[in-house]
Amino acid sequence: MRRILGRPPSDGARASRETDLALVAPSTRRTFLRRALLLALTPLLASRTLPADAAAGKSTIDVREKGAKGDGKTDDTWAIQDAIDALPEQGGTVLVPAGHYMVDATRALRLRSNMTLELDPEATIEAIPNARRRSHVIKVWRADNVVIHGGRVVGERLGHTGSGGEWGYGINIQASHNVKVSGTHISNCWGDGIWIGALGKGVFQVVSTDVTIENVVSTNNRRQGMSIGPCTRVRVIGCTFSDTHGTKPESGIDLEPMAQGPTRDILIQRCTFTRNKGCGVEIHHNVSGVVVRDCTIQENAGYGVYGKNVGDLWIDGNQIIDNGLVGIALVKGTHDVRITGNTIRRNSARYVHHVLKSIKSIATGERAKGDGRPATEMRIDETTSGITLSDNTF
Template sequence: MSDYHQPPLDDQHVVHTAKPSMSPDTDGASNAEPRKLSRRKLLAGLGATGLAATSVMLWNGDNSRSVWADVYTDSSRKKHGVPLPSGCCFLSTISDLRALTAPDPDAVYYVTDPGQEGFFSYDSLDSTSADNTGTVLVSGGGARFKRHLSDVLSASWFGTKGDGVTVNTAAFQAALDAAAGKTLYIPKQHGPFYLTGQLFVASNTTIELESGTIIQAVDTLSRIAPYERLLRLKMVQNVVIRGNGATLRMNKTAYTSSEQAHCVDISGSRNVVIENLNCNDSGGDGFYVGAYEVTAGYGVCRDIILRDCSADNNRRQGLSVISVDVLLVENCRFTNTKGTAPEAGVDLEPNGQNQPLRRIRFKNCLAEGNAGAGFLTALLKPTRLSPLMDVTFEDCTTQSNLYGFSINSAGEGANAPQGEIRLIDCIAEEAQSSGFWDIGNSSDSLRRSYIRCRAINCQTTQEPDSIYGFSASFVVTCATSKPRVSIGNVEMIDCQSIDTRAAPLVKHGFALKKRSAQKISDVRFFNCTTIGGNQNTYLIDSVAEQVTAVNHPQPRHAVAASASVSYNWLGAAVTNQPALGNITLTLPVAKAEIRYTFVVDAAFQMKLQASGSGGLLTPDGPKSFIASSLAGSTITLRGRADLKWEIVSAVGDWLTDSGV
């Protein structure tokens, strides 16, 4: 579209109506025979709202205002009106202008079609612009009429109809194309919803939807490559979408195959903000952030914000994040995903080695009622050569999902991605299985940190001691389908397992369990506790090594009779307080960095027996056992990689009664 400026208008009072004459002129073409219309009749014809809605685009004295503000928020303009433009003005319709063959280059034409009102002028210098119904009208004789524009366009200008039947793809796309560099306002439909096919948004565009607007996809979006999505931001930048509670949706029942029919697809784009928009009932994801059909070398998504948005009843995910550098998801809801795996509220899952998950932050988000995990991070494809991962979930909550938070499948060796995933002040409530499920992540892959997280009344439907949930709130384990030599590199700090039900279902707060031949290594617990339900704090597999559990103050584990020392006692001080006589505690095979503390509270002998001869290293040499009967005596033992126990600290005499 060529640059165009309003022609000079001289007479402030002469207004005409333009109607094509049925009589041919000298060259045989029909032409308009203008009829003067008084200023009073024009005002009456426009109405105060129509005048306010269009005059702001003609006058240059108030460029700071938008159409949306003038039409919907400025009651003073509706009450007092605005000045009429100077010069000739003709009342017309779109069909009248398209039939006009000899327009007046010095006239202004006011289109009166409902929802499409506005001032147009003939641009004699333009012979190429296409008719888009909204901002450019082309007559049968090739004349181009240009709408007088401010910084805001209305989708209704382009002939959109929200009757639930009319397919508006061409009208909406024309509106989006014309709005590049400006703001497109989409008014609420008069019928049930707008119906449309796939739409593309241009760079430097702001879209503002009126509250209550519903835009629904046709039932025929392509489910085979190249896939179609409802709204696409493909390799664009500087896009803002203000939903004001509006909804993009699909007829989910029509999409029973494939998983790619998304409501909003953001691919290879940067500087995108989407606020207060609902994306529901899709055949795939509500929101998708990735690199679909992105030209090689164009770059990954960067600087994306989703704020106060929601995604409900989608088929695959509420939100899928495939690749992005800088993503903020704040105050968003992801609910009731069901249809095809993974069925998560949110899924972070790169499709390849070079797709980053960097500087990602979820803040105060909710995932509820999803058939899969609430928040899922799946790391099957990244490798050690992938960009360092940096993901944070903060103040996020899950309710009534299969799992609350799940991180899975980080490989090992050359396939071990690096970086850190942090969960801070997150809550998992009433998960069918575990609240926090860390599965199949190798101990040489990225660190997972759980800080002040709480699992509340989880394990609602799983069988007791299931092979994946272990009746525990926090689980670190492996999958048979993704074998690992060693799983670990996890820390849990100030985390709690809570079961307040009359019939508790959680048996263990924190479980470290192998699935076949894995080792468990490099896991750290600090001040992790349980509340209610008579839970064991830990369920730790005997293969575990380099596992530390520290609590301040240190809890006590009471032993009344001789027994084998369990890995589940880590983090507690083992006491003989209830014993009524001497007891022998048989130590397990020593593993690197495994620590136990023993306290003699009752005045009976506590004997610590190694599993093999010389398994206890003391200042007096290797011993097979050590013992003390002096009340107040304590000792802390640490396992070594050579399968020996060494004394870290001791109070009292543990060596007098000792044996080789």
């Protein structure tokens, strides 16, 4: 095991991070540079390939033309779906004017390739209460070049008539490519506000690629603000994930592909994670190439950032403050991680009640052995390797 800890001399943030990067093994350094470059470029590349709404004369269909009422009482599922299905093969835009549209989440609105779902800022699509363990307000399955923009998506957790299950989704994206969700408010889902993942298994599995979630608010959902399964190249930018509670894990974002398949190249930037009953961000087995940058991770009941058996992770320039457990926890085989330029303070408010009572320094507030970080702010297990710290403020 190789752990590189300490704070190199700094002539400013750039010099400090360059010094820290030089300490990493050459192969790891090349990986970090490649990941950082790709993650910086992909939002720009995506903006050039995503559909441009009504550009190029594509068809536009208003859901009211298909009979949608938007009165908060009528089941508008079929009317909205008719508008989606009426788009020509080359695609177009479905407009959802201001109004309150009730939909049957046991059927779901099924988006298709080459389309934009454009919701007025005063448009709400809300799930009709059901008893199902699994349901979806909006599904993007096996579809390419899709945009969902604006409006509100509301789940049915407040009126749910069953008791089991945890899979009631607001927006579910699987086996799809070049998808963007922007400016949408998602709340009150029985399960996750957003899910991004794959369909199929083994050689038949199709993972989602090039997904952008931007300026989205996901709040008061029961299981997660957002879950990420097997996928490649996901950008989560300028979003808020808050007040998740109801059934575990209850985190802001959970990267949880586990045995389903690999998750690669994830950028989480300028996001806010607050008041979630679980962690702000948690990352599990089969995930690599993740950057968490310039985020505010504050007042979550669990860890600020939790990584278990993760590789190639960069936690950079975040405010990690007032979380119930330690600000950053890296455990069980996590490797090749950079922790740079973060402010990490006032964490571990409930650590005295945590099961890891064997780490006495956490209860006493003593500094962790040898590296100058308070044990109440960061946990790095002995099973980890290739961890570098620089320019953090405790």
